[in-house]
Structure formats: structure tokens, C-alpha cells
Amino acid sequence: MPLSQQRRFPRRKTSVRASRDFVDHVLTGWRMTPLVEDIKLCVSELATNALLHGVPPGREFSVYLSATDDVVRLAVRDSGGGQPVVRESDSESGSGRGLFLAEQLATELGVDQHVVGKTVWVAFQRPAVP
16 A cells, blocks of 8 residues: 655755654654665755755745655655756765765656646665565
């Protein structure tokens, strides 16, 4: 049976931490603790990108988690435009590695464009049930 949870967050720096807490709470409740740290890192990166590049002032972004028998998916949707680009940054750069890190941790990374905004998502192989 598929599982899903969604939460909206205001455009504030504190929402990045709140997004991590949301992911931690949901995945722990679903007994998927082997994925918690990797998905928390990904939601930190995707939520930060939503705040910096994707969410116009006064708007919210949403974090969506879903799980099927095989895959756990994290999606962050915002109402900003643009096409996120995965790029490696040099060791001297202080930013720009977020999507690269997410892509390295996840099984798959993608972007869905909408009439207004976009959804950036990562998928992970679901751990075996103990």
C-alpha cells in the first residue's frame, strides 16, 4: 500500500530545519530509518534552493514524501520559474553543490515543470523490510 505525507512551509530560513524535522518524523514513523540521513540532507538542499531560487516573496513551498513497495520519493515544489541544473563546483566555491549531492545520494533525480513553478524530486530504493 503506498504511503504519502505532504507539508507546506513559509519562505523563511527556519523552514529548512522544519523540512528536515518533517522528513525525520515521517520516515521514522514509516520505519525507514536507513534512509533518514540521506533524505534529510536532500531535503535541506532542495528546500534551500526553493528559498533562494524558486519561491517568490510571500509564497510557500511544499515537501512531499511518498513510498511504494520499491521506492521512496522526496519532492519539493515551489512556484518559481527556472530549470535547476546539476553541476559540480570546484573546491573553492561556497555553494552550488546541492543538486549534485542529491543526485549522488539518490537513485534518481528529476524536475517536473508546471504552468506555475516546478517540482524537484529525488527517488531512493526502498530498504528491505526487516
